[in-house]
Amino acid sequence: xxxxxxxxxxxxxxxxxxxxxxxxxxxxxxxxxxxxxxxxxxxxxxxxxxxxxxxxxxxxxxxxxxxxxxxxxxxxxxxxxxxxxxxxxxxxxxxxxxxxxxxxxxxxxxxxxxxxxxxxxxxxxxxxxxxxxxxxxxxxxxxxxxxxxxxxxxxxxxxxxxxxxxxxxxxxxxxxxxxxxxxxxxxxxxxxxxxxxxxxxxxxxxxxxxxxxxxxxxxxxxxxxxxxxxxxxxxxxxxxxxxxxxxxxxxxxxxxxxxxxxxxxxxxxxxxxxxxxxxxxxxxxxxxxxxxxxxxxxxxxxxxxxxxxxxx
Amino acid sequence: xxxxxxxxxxxxxxxxxxxxxxxxxxxxxxxxxxxxxxxxxxxxxxxxxxxxxxxxxxxxxxxxxxxxxxxxxxxxxxxxxxxxxxxxxxxxxxxxxxxxxxxxxxxxxxxxxxxxxxxxxxxxxxxxxxxxxxxxxxxxxxxxxxxxxxxxxxxxxxxxxxxxxxxxxxxxxxxxxxxxxxxxxxxxxxxxxxxxxxxxxxxxxxxxxxxxxxxxxxxxxxxxxxxxxxxxxxxxxxxxxxxxxxxxxxxxxxxxxxxxxxxxxxxxxxxxxxxxxxxxxxxxxxxxxxxxxxxxxxxxxxxxxxxxxxxxxxxxxxxxxxxxxxxxxxxxxxxxx
Numbered sequence: 161x162x163x164x165x166x167x168x169x170x171x172x173x174x175x176x177x178x179x180x181x182x183x184x185x186x187x188x189x190x191x192x193x194x195x196x197x198x199x200x201x202x203x204x205x206x207x208x209x210x211x212x213x214x215x216x217x218x219x220x221x222x223x224x225x226x227x228x229x230x231x232x233x234x235x236x237x238x239x240x241x242x243x244x245x246x247x248x249x250x251x252x253x254x255x256x257x258x259x260x261x262x263x264x265x266x267x268x269x270x271x272x273x274x275x276x277x278x279x280x281x282x283x284x285x286x287x288x289x290x291x292x293x294x295x296x297x298x299x300x301x302x303x304x305x306x307x308x309x310x311x312x313x314x315x316x317x318x319x320x321x322x323x324x325x326x327x328x329x330x331x332x333x334x335x336x337x338x339x340x341x342x343x344x345x346x347x348x349x350x351x352x353x354x355x356x357x358x359x360x361x362x363x364x365x366x367x368x369x370x371x372x373x374x375x376x377x378x379x380x381x382x383x384x385x386x387x388x389x390x391x392x393x394x395x396x397x398x399x400x401x402x403x404x405x406x407x408x409x410x411x412x413x414x415x416x417x418x419x420x421x422x423x424x425x426x427x428x429x430x431x432x433x434x435x436x437x438x439x440x441x442x443x444x445x446x447x448x449x450x451x452x453x454x455x456x457x458x459x460x461x462x463x464x465x466x467x468x469x470x471x472x
Numbered sequence: 473x474x475x476x477x478x479x480x481x482x483x484x485x486x487x488x489x490x491x492x493x494x495x496x497x498x499x500x501x502x503x504x505x506x507x508x509x510x511x512x513x514x515x516x517x518x519x520x521x522x523x524x525x526x527x528x529x530x531x532x533x534x535x536x537x538x539x540x541x542x543x544x545x546x547x548x549x550x551x552x553x554x555x556x557x558x559x560x561x562x563x564x565x566x567x568x569x570x571x572x573x574x575x576x577x578x579x580x581x582x583x584x585x586x587x588x589x590x591x592x593x594x595x596x597x598x599x600x601x602x603x604x605x606x607x608x609x610x611x612x613x614x615x616x617x618x619x620x621x622x623x624x625x626x627x628x629x630x631x632x633x634x635x636x637x638x639x640x641x642x643x644x645x646x647x648x649x650x651x652x653x654x655x656x657x658x659x660x661x662x663x664x665x666x667x668x669x670x671x672x673x674x675x676x677x678x679x680x681x682x683x684x685x686x687x688x689x690x691x692x693x694x695x696x697x698x699x700x701x702x703x704x705x706x707x708x709x710x711x712x713x714x715x716x717x718x719x720x721x722x723x724x725x726x727x728x729x730x731x732x733x734x735x736x737x738x739x740x741x742x743x744x745x746x747x748x749x750x751x752x753x754x755x756x757x758x759x760x761x762x763x764x765x766x767x768x769x770x771x772x773x774x775x776x777x778x779x780x781x782x783x784x785x786x787x788x789x790x791x792x793x794x795x796x797x798x799x800x801x802x803x804x805x806x807x808x809x
Contacts, residue, residue: 229544263577272576277543281567287533288568291540291548294496298522305540318563321533328528464577472574472613472637 172435173428174376178443180218181432183245184375185447187214187238188429190247191406193451194237194254198410202459207254207268210238212373212405212427213338217242219378220306220336223386227300229292231285231307232278234269235338239308243276247454257461264464283309283316286335290322293331293395302390304332312343314352314359326395327363333395334386340404341423345414360397367397373428403427477621478648481512484626485549489520491630496541498525498534499551499587509553510589510648531560538584539569539638547583547633554600555588555642562607569638570613581636585629590618591644591693591744592776592792597783603693603744603776605642609722609751615639616722616751620692621652622664622674623719631670644693644744658699661706668728675732676715678706684714685806686738688798689729689755692717694742701798711806721751726758733759737768738805742798746791747778769808774801 176184191209198207210216217239224230224243232239240250249261253271256264261273269280279285285307293305313319314337326333337356341348360367366388370381382398389396403423407413413420424430433440475483489495497516499508503526507514517524527534531552538548552558558565565586572580592601608616615637617628632639656663664676676699677684690698695717705711714732718725733739739759741752756771779791 260577262575265577266575270575272572272580277576279568279571281563284536284563284568287530287536287564288540288543290533291537291542292544293540294537295541295544295546318532318536321528321530322536324528324530325533325537466577470574470578472579 173374173432175436176375180375181439181443182447183218183242184214185444186247186451187241189448189451190237190241193455195406195410203255205267206409208235208409209406210235212403212423213340214238215373215375215378215428216338216400216402219375219382223379223382225303227275227303229275229289229305231289231305232276233308233310234280236269236278240271240276244273247451248458251454251458252461252464255458256464257458258464259461260464263466263470265466282313283318286319286322290326290331290333293326293333294329297331297393301393304334304389306334306336309335309337310343311337311339311348311352314356323363323365323395327365330393331395332389332393334389335397337397337399338402339399340402342404344408356397356399365395365397367399369399369401371401373402373426474652474654476649476651477619478510478512480652481625482514484629485513485516487626488629489516489523492547495547495549496523496525497549498527498538500527500529500553502526502551508551510645513551531557532564535561535564535586539564539582542582542584543572550586552586552588555590555604556599556602558586558588558604565614566611570611573613573637582638583633583636584638585632585641587641587643589645590642591646592781592788593646595783595785595788598780601781605721606745606750608640609754613637615720617641617720618691618693619643619647620674620695620717620719621647621650622695622717623692628719647693650696661703662699668725672719672725673728674717678712684712684736686711686713686740686802687716687733687736688713688802689716689739689741691721691743692719693744697795698742698798701795704799705802709803711802713802724755724758730762734763734766737766740772740774740798740801740805742774742793744776744793746776750775769805772801772805774798
């Protein structure tokens with residue numbers, strides 16, 4: 161793992177379509193706005209931002225169908241925004257305001273909307289997604305269940321139970337691992353023996369490692385993977401080496417300054433700004449302003465309500 | 473002669489699979505010719521090979537898969553080989569299946585039942601003899617039921633799935649080879665009926681006898697033993713004891729349990745769980761709070777000792793609740809005022 165962390169600075173990024181760039185920037189400014197609000201004491205509870213990792217769900221967006229299931233995790237705002245383009249509903253959920261996707265009951269890390277679900281226990285979704293994949297295989301062949309995992313999640317036995325069943329039963333289960341090199345405060349090489357690829361291979365499951373943080377490059381690498389999962393009804397593990405630019409949650413980044421600098425050096429945001437300043441500048445400003453407007457709108461709403469009939 | 477409990481369960485699963493094409497049954501070693509460790513699933517996989525699945529040894533994973541099927545609008549029944557092993561699925565039950573019914577701010581139906589062969593008296597030792605239902609009492613969104621010889625399992629299982637609320641069905645292993653009661657008859661002295669709007673509580677009483685000296689409330693696994701105790705009490709001690717056996721243990725069926733308890737004014741709750749944090753303690757606090765003015769004695773709890781469950785039969789008896797413990801408790805409660 162160490163070798164991949166010290167790789168040379170990546171080459172210049174591919175120029176993106178405006179829509180992709182807008183979505184990347186929407187997620188970035190959404191996350192920055194949350195940290196800003198926490199800093200000012202305007203948000204309650206906790207949150208986990210995906211700063212630096214925004215490109216993962218953006219790359220996957222056109223590869224997924226509304227009929228596919230997506231299982232997200234604690235660090236899921238980017239996953240949600242890439243699926244629904246609904247910053248108002250998500251922010252209302254985080255803030256407990258009217259219009260919240262789940263009436264403020266779930267909050268940042270427990271969201272269910274159509275075929276998108278996030279929950280807050282590591283690895284727990286993997287067998288659940290295997291069950292969904294079993295259903296899809298039987299009744300909607302060609303569709304898949306995608307689970308976002310972190311590198312830390314590979315400490316959980318549930319992941320292996322799910323991989324085993326998915327391989328045995330030929331389930332269209334795609335595990336997307338956002339390996340950001342750190343599990344909360346613990347470096348990956350201090351919590352994961354062997355490798356994720358080796359673990360996938362032990363189950364006879366294909367594994368692809370992608371080191372690029374370029375949305376287009378990642379998308380091109382993942383396109384045949386999703387096709388294969390759909391066509392062959394088979395599990396697959398995709399491991400994206402990524403970089404957590406922000407803290408684990410709010411202000412809890414205990415990494416050394418050079419480690420944070422290393423993550424920042426790989427941040428698509430600064431590199432893209434440098435490569436395409438004109439396109440970037442206008443879109444960045446527009447998304448920043450849009451998110452500010454979302455914040456103002458949602459912050460002005462009344463508190464969300466949880467009706468008796470909705471309490472299970 | 474009525475069918476055995478294991479046959480009733482097996483027929484219930486056959487009927488449910490036939491009725492509901494969206495139902496999957498899964499667990500370890502379920503398929504034929506083995507047909508499950510206790511043969512409850514015998515013959516199912518031959519008829520429905522696609523919907524009756526033998527799984528790897530992965531209790532957490534299996535319940536997770538079942539939760540995924542339920543999330544996708546299907547129904548799932550899981551067999552855990554020994555209820556002790558449901559501990560391995562605790563996360564999926566506590567944090568996923570039960571919570572998903574409400575934590576997304578709206579009602580999400582989860583048609584999922586986890587069947588758990590449970591209890592001791594078979595010499596299986598400390599990790600194959602427990603009655604862990606108490607660990608699942610008080611989990612929001614999760615129901616707990618126990619098989620009894622009075623409740624038809626097709627009705628019970630179909631009812632559990634229909635609630636859209638995940639549930640555990642504990643099945644006392646000793647019950648499997650005993651016979652179901654039928655037609656309201658227990659023996660020449662006792663009759664039974666199912667009371668309440670959902671016929672959830674079996675009420676066993678001396679023929680035509682409304683007034684009892686004591687009510688004995690037990691989960692299904694202790695039902696036959698409780699009836700035997702009630703018979704002894706009547707014949708030897710001239711104590712009239714009414715036995716109540718709720719199918720659903722959690723949420724507590726207070727509406728159906730409390731009126732007979734109030735009429736008798738005395739109640740013993742017996743169960744096989746080891747001491748501490750028991751279902752009976754939860755029932756007792758409800759009875760004390762709601763019926764304080766009608767009680768002639770405090771609620772008396774009978775349960776197994778605070779101990780691991782030994783393997784050797786003579787040692788196992790020293791830990792698990794015995795008929796004599798229940799008998800003695802009722803006598804003390806009745807003679808105590």
